[in-house]
Amino acid sequence: MTTHVDTDVESRPLADRMRPRAIDEYVGQEHLFGPGKPLLRMLEGGHLHSMILWGPPGTGKTTLARLVAQTCDADFIALSAVMAGVKDIRAAAEQARTNRERSGRRTVLFLDEVHRFNKAQQDAFLPWVEDGTLVFIGATTENPSFELNNALLSRARVYVLRALTEQDLRRVLDRALKSQSAATQLTAEESALELIARAADGDARRALNMIELASDLASAAEPAVITEAIAKEVASGGLRRFDKQGEAFYDQISALHKSVRGSDPDAALYWLCRMLDGGCDPRYLARRVLRMSFEDIGLADPRGQTLALEACEIYERLGSPEGELAIAEAVVFLACAAKSNAVYKAFGEAMQDAAQLGSLEVPLRLRNAPTGLMKNLGYGKGYRYAHDEPDAYAAGENYFPDGMPSRQYYHPVPRGMELKIAEAMERRKKAIGDRG
Numbered sequence: 001m002t003t004h005v006d007t008d009v010e011s012r013p014l015a016d017r018m019r020p021r022a023i024d025e026y027v028g029q030e031h032l033f034g035p036g037k038p039l040l041r042m043l044e045g046g047h048l049h050s051m052i053l054w055g056p057p058g059t060g061k062t063t064l065a066r067l068v069a070q071t072c073d074a075d076f077i078a079l080s081a082v083m084a085g086v087k088d089i090r091a092a093a094e095q096a097r098t099n100r101e102r103s104g105r106r107t108v109l110f111l112d113e114v115h116r117f118n119k120a121q122q123d124a125f126l127p128w129v130e131d132g133t134l135v136f137i138g139a140t141t142e143n144p145s146f147e148l149n150n151a152l153l154s155r156a157r158v159y160v161l162r163a164l165t166e167q168d169l170r171r172v173l174d175r176a177l178k179s180q181s182a183a184t185q186l187t188a189e190e191s192a193l194e195l196i197a198r199a200a201d202g203d204a205r206r207a208l209n210m211i212e213l214a215s216d217l218a219s220a221a222e223p224a225v226i227t228e229a230i231a232k233e234v235a236s237g238g239l240r241r242f243d244k245q246g247e248a249f250y251d252q253i254s255a256l257h258k259s260v261r262g263s264d265p266d267a268a269l270y271w272l273c274r275m276l277d278g279g280c281d282p283r284y285l286a287r288r289v290l291r292m293s294f295e296d297i298g299l300a301d302p303r304g305q306t307l308a309l310e311a312c313e314i315y316e317r318l319g320s321p322e323g324e325l326a327i328a329e330a331v332v333f334l335a336c337a338a339k340s341n342a343v344y345k346a347f348g349e350a351m352q353d354a355a356q357l358g359s360l361e362v363p364l365r366l367r368n369a370p371t372g373l374m375k376n377l378g379y380g381k382g383y384r385y386a387h388d389e390p391d392a393y394a395a396g397e398n399y400f401p402d403g404m405p406s407r408q409y410y411h412p413v414p415r416g417m418e419l420k421i422a423e424a425m426e427r428r429k430k431a432i433g434d435r436g
Contacts, residue, residue: 015208018176019063023071026060027204028168029161039159048072048106050129050136052114052144052153055161056248058203061139062112064161069108074135075099077109081116086124093128106135114138115147122149129155163202170197172204176211177226186215188226195228199235210234249280253288256331260289261296265335272331276324286312286327292334300340300416307333338416346409353407360401395431 020026023043032039053061069076077092096107128134136156140147144158173193177186200207213234218226256271275285293308311330315323369379384394400406412418412425
């Protein structure tokens, strides 16, 4: 994430010491800094504006905010939404006003983890952004469209930062290693650096923390070499990027669901394992798989519902890791099964009619008549008992409320068991025609 070495503050963590001091030292985000790209054009032209930096941890959001302020010759105030409140925002605005009166320089207010501010807190600094007292830069790992006010979003451009590639991380590690080696003659095996870059999973801060720990371990050995064994030790236990209940969470469960719906068992297994590897509660996954069985497989293969329900029960009985295999089995079966969302769609249409058509009366013939009074009032009169009819089907009978047009919500698909259901429904239609 950086190339600069601050030799005066060796006590600071390596990830902090290695922050770049110029845009040309910044690693990654070529989609923002490539020739003609919007953020680079803004910096080259000195046209400072408010922005939201959205991306996963360790992609350089804080560093980028500092570089933007530096490149545009603006003062820089950094706050964290975890610790700061409206009082701190007001103090920053007052400081910015004083600085501008004295030097004419603009002030960038950087608010890390801006999604931690509630809506009222976000509204608090809008007047100072509106009148130009502050140029606001917010950093977030969460989707701004869900976490930030529309008023704030309308005043700031959103720039999406991507996880760093392994090549980006190798550049970060190589430069960091050179800075460490200046005093210790430290070297590293190529395989060790590749392992750390891979284990960092796109997070430069994580990569630098691991190389710093590996350097400490290697410095105690003779010769001072970061071996693959040391790299494995410092990288052990690291989970892949997975923010529970955050953007990555919903993106990955969406990918799992769509892979099942798209009949790709291999991709479905991959996304299932990504979520398990990231620390997702298997119970949540089991419940979502059960939902898939009803929504996307339905009556085309009702065995999917049984298998998904059993996977939930098996996990409760066995726990991890054995129970996770039952969830995987259900995922593969559902991905391979015939698909139908016919009942899912039919249910939605029927619910819409139920909500929109009001409290239509149940026809008298369809009402139960457990008392003499109810029989005298005509309850149940004219009801045709289906089992007394040919093929146990009362052809031509209307079970909808009187005056409501008949509906066909359920349209079985020509796949799996619904093929036979469609054939049965067609026979009943023919019976109505024959009776007529």
